[in-house]
Every structure is written in C-alpha cells, then in structure tokens.
Amino acid sequence: MAKTQITIIDIARELNISPSTVSRALRNHPDISRKTVEIVKECAERLSYKPNEMALNLRLGRNNIIGVIVPEIVHYFFSSIVQGIEETASAEGFNVMLFRSEESYEKELKITESLINARVAGVLASLSKETDRYEHYQQILDNDIKLVFYDRICIGIITDRVVVDDYAGALSAVEHLISTGCRRIAFYSSPLHLEISKNRRNGYLDALRKNSIPVDESLIFVCDTREKAMELTPQVLSLPEPPDSFFAINDHTATGILYAVKKAGLRVPEDISICGFSGGDLALACDPMLTTVEQHGYEVGKTAAKLLIDKIKGITHGQYTNRIIKTKLMVRGTTKTAP
Amino acid sequence: MAKTQITIIDIARELNISPSTVSRALRNHPDISRKTVEIVKECAERLSYKPNEMALNLRLGRNNIIGVIVPEIVHYFFSSIVQGIEETASAEGFNVMLFRSEESYEKELKITESLINARVAGVLASLSKETDRYEHYQQILDNDIKLVFYDRICIGIITDRVVVDDYAGALSAVEHLISTGCRRIAFYSSPLHLEISKNRRNGYLDALRKNSIPVDESLIFVCDTREKAMELTPQVLSLPEPPDSFFAINDHTATGILYAVKKAGLRVPEDISICGFSGGDLALACDPMLTTVEQHGYEVGKTAAKLLIDKIKGITHGQYTNRIIKTKLMVRGTTKTAP
DNA sequence: TTGTAAGCGTTATCAC
C-alpha cells in the first residue's frame, strides 16, 4: 500500500535530475535525449508512477471529461445513446460523467451547475420534459464549455444538435399502415408540447393528407405508457367508428395496445394493425412481433459525441451543425403485408 | 461570454479583502463575521463566481468522482444498477464516471488505469466475462482508491461486495414450476464457468432434489440468447421424452423459448411452462406475460454505491461487507397456477 | 539538453 503517491519530484530525486526533465521525458518532449527518456520511463515504471490528472487539469486549465445529461437511464433509446457516447468518448481519450435529470427541471439545474464547477470540457444534453427555460444552458456556453444537444434539443441556444428524423419516421410508419389497407389510424401521442410529439404528429398528418385520407381529430390521443394504453384502448375500440389501426409514440405504448386489442378478442393484424416507435428487444418479445420505427440511438450518441469532441478540439470552431439521424421502419407481424 | 473565469482573487480584489477571507466566507467558516459573509456571497453571486473544482481537488488531494465499470450499458439489469448508483451518488454529492468494459479484459485494464490517473474517490466494478486476473483491481486499492464489486464479483480481492441471490432465485423459480405440476424441467444456462451459471444451476438442482425429482442431465443446455433458444428449442421439444417446462437463465432466452413453443403448436402454460430470470418490461410484452425472477438491479446499484460512499467517508474503515440482494419470483402467465 | 521558477485556484497554517 503506497503510503503517499509517487510524483514527478520523487522520480527526479531518485535520478538526480530536475522535475521538468522528468515531465518532459514522460511526455516525449523532442529536446530530451533518448537516454534520459529511457531512464526516466524505466524509473516511472519501477516506482509505478501514475500522473496526477487533477494537477495536470488545473495546470492546463482543462480536462477530458464529457458531461452527459440524460432524462432516464433504464430506457432502450437513451441507453443506446449513452453507449454510443461512451464508445466514441473513450476512443478519443475522453471520460463520460453521467447524470440523470429524471425529467425534472430542478435536477437539470443542479446538474448544469455541477458541470460548470467541474469545468468539464463539454456537455451532451437532452432536455427534460419539464424544461422550458434555458438560461442554465446559456451559462454553460458562457463558461466556455462546449455544448451539443441530442434528441430533445433546444432551439433557443445556438449549438450543434443531433436529432432523430421523427417526422420521416412517423410518415413512413403511417404510409405503411395505409399501404396495407388501413384507413382509420389512431395516433397515441406524448404530451403535445414536446418536439417529438409535434414532429411525429406532423408525419402522421402528412401521411394521411398525401393519401387523401381525412384527418379525424377524435382518433388522436395523449397516451404514452403501457398502462395508459391498456386503460384507454378498450374505450377507443368501442367507439361508434373504431380505428382499424394504431400508431403509437413508443413501443411500450404499443405493447399496451396490443394487449388490449387481443384481450378484446380482435386479431392482430387481421382486424387491427399496430405500429410502434423505438426499436429494441421489446418489439421482438411481442406476439406477433411488433412493427416499429427503429431510432438508432447508438448512432445518435456517436454522432453527438463526435460533434462535441470536434468542437472541444477546436476543429469546428464557429460552425454549428444540425445532424439528422435517419429512422428505419421495421415491418413485422403487427401490420399486414401490402396487398 | 466570460473572457476568463472569475476566481476568489477577483472577488477579493473587488471587495478589498484577502483571498483567504473570501474562501472562508464562501465556506461559512465560523471565524468570519456575518457581515463579511454576506458581502462576499453577494459579490460572488453578482460576478457569477463558480468555484473551480479542479483547483479544489488538487488542493484537497481528493475528488468526488465515483468510477463505474459496467460490462454492458444497453442491458436492463446493468442499466438498472447504473440508475441506482447515479441516484445514490448524486444524493450524496458524488459524480458518476461511467465506463463500459464490453466484456473485455483489455478494456478493463485501460479503464482501471484511467481511474487511477484520475484519482477517483472510489470504484464500483463488475467483472467482464473474460477477466481472470485481478492485479489491476489490487492496484486500485494500492492507490488508496476505495473499491466495491457488484454482481460479477472477485473473490481474490478483499473488498465489499454486492451480489444477487442467484441460488435462491433459481430455487424459488424451479420450486414454483414443480408446485404447478412440472416434472421434466429443462434448464437453459449461460456458459458454466460464470458464477451466475453455477449458482442458478445449484438452485435448479437443489429444487429438484428437495422434491425428489431425479436430475436428468440431458435436460440441461448451454443456451443464453433469444436466437439460440429459437434454434435449440424445436429440437428439445421433439426429444423422445420432451420437457414439460423450461427455466431460462435470462428473459431474452425465455422469449425465444416462448416463440418456439408456440410455433410448435403447443400451448403456454397448459402444455409447456416457461420461467425466465431478469425482470423488466420484456417480460410484460410477452403473451402470455412471462413468469420471471426479478433481480432488483436498482437495489444492487443503490447498495453498492452506499457501501462505497461509506468507505470513502471513512465511516466503515476496515470493515468488509458482503451484501446479498434478494430476488423475487414474479408469477405471471407462462406458468400454471398451483393446483 | 537540462535546470529554475512561476503559476494554475484553492485552502490550511500561522500570524497579527
């Protein structure tokens, strides 16, 4: 057990040279002779010297930490994003500090403060559902910390952004339903103030319009969890003019719909078609397997991290990029095959 | 945009007092007069001063970072653990630095080195499947960094440990199957060198023995993914003496079994019972919903983080705790109700 | 090629 940590000074003393020479040797400074470098490195190894990053960071006025703000951790889409971020970050020599906002503005505020105090190099953020003020993100920029938004972006702040193509995803999903003969397509949405709701709703609406299907507002509901879907769907099915299909804002909701539809004695997809939005294993566990829009969270994470790191490195100084990650419709068993 | 960061010295200059007074006032040192404290805090607020944690860490020779090593991120059990860790850590004023070992020993080695260089306060680790040497963890301890293992623990190193009660979970699952009339219970396991395989296998075997059911080795298979289960199960079902039930090492595998069984025209649970191990939403998406053993990853994370933080704070100096998190059998639709 | 010394922002120690 090392009583006290080994420093550059210990190595210097051991070898009767100066600390600066040790520092330079360890960093492969060109001025230092091959021999000194060797001796120093051997000694560092022997004493199992570990450079103190805290000192280095203070000295250099920077560190290699990327702060990641994520609304939820136990969540297929977000954990895929975190995985993409971690992979890119570690490949580029950055460490990931993870924070969960828990969909709370207050938490988000505390997190951004921690991030500023820690003087992280950059921040990757997705807004909590509650957040409708953005000063705390402006503060991040004011403190010279790079910032990239992903998925739940913030329009008011000028930064790079990475989003999923919600509009196109919804459009393709609903067009698929239409192409298989569906005409009365119910839409289960998240609360309407969220960008994803707006974009997917627009995709839904445009798909109907493009196919000359009248929009029936009474088929649009705010319902975005499995539980709510299990409760709401029986009522929807017993409407005078019930839907022939459902488009759900996420796969959890879709599984709730599926459950309720089967429980009502209807066949899927013969009587009722269902399409979700998310991707992941949940869709495969369903019976029939769920048709859904895959969001490619991993790509979102990788792209956002790359954008941020380029900003940190100064490669993309002054440029602001909006990146859109394509979705992919995964056609499975809860929708019919086109006639 | 703040050209340069505000320091304690800026505040001192602004108020014509010394930096040490400012420091003490901000920290509510008892020696400082109420008035000075007020003035200093007002000024700090006005200049939007943010304490530089890098300087503080260097000065104090410590930081508030907990390093977390996790084999996989997109994984219900592990992401639940991370959520428990993050929650506990942030409540106690610690930040979480997340690393994914990707089940690789090499990666794990690099991660522990980063962790030591960063002088993190503590580490929470779960071994990669590859790892069979432990010097890198001993190094962590040698560098005076606290260490707690969770789930995939390491026996060779003396530290706190938090594990799931795999044995009892398997025992209760198999006893449940037996109590509902099952006699020929197939076991789909992970590779046998893993602790979880051994423990759950022992639970499986003991449940049979306790109920005087002969063990049939030909009903034990290495099969731990959905894909493999979909491939293997039809063969198992067409055995001369096929099983009447399946106990799977995880829920993904169980969903594969369920798929294959239904495809073979058998009814679940009337003809075949299925029980998984994991918990989470996947089990609910199945039809019928999957009976499974809930592992309480969130609890594992919370417990491990608490143990680590107590160690860091010196509350539990010199003690080493082994904590076992209880599992819970969630009886659902893929098993029969007891007669 | 190597050494000296200053300084990153903070706090602990010792004076006053």
Added chain:
DNA sequence: GTGATAACGCTTACAA
C-alpha cells in the same frame, strides 16, 4: 476576524 504565505503536482517560458 482577517491577512500573508505556502503548498497540492504539474507544465512551460526562460535561463543556462
């Protein structure tokens, strides 16, 4: 109560 000073471990002009 408050101020001066040193120190945490490292890098980097500037000197030699």
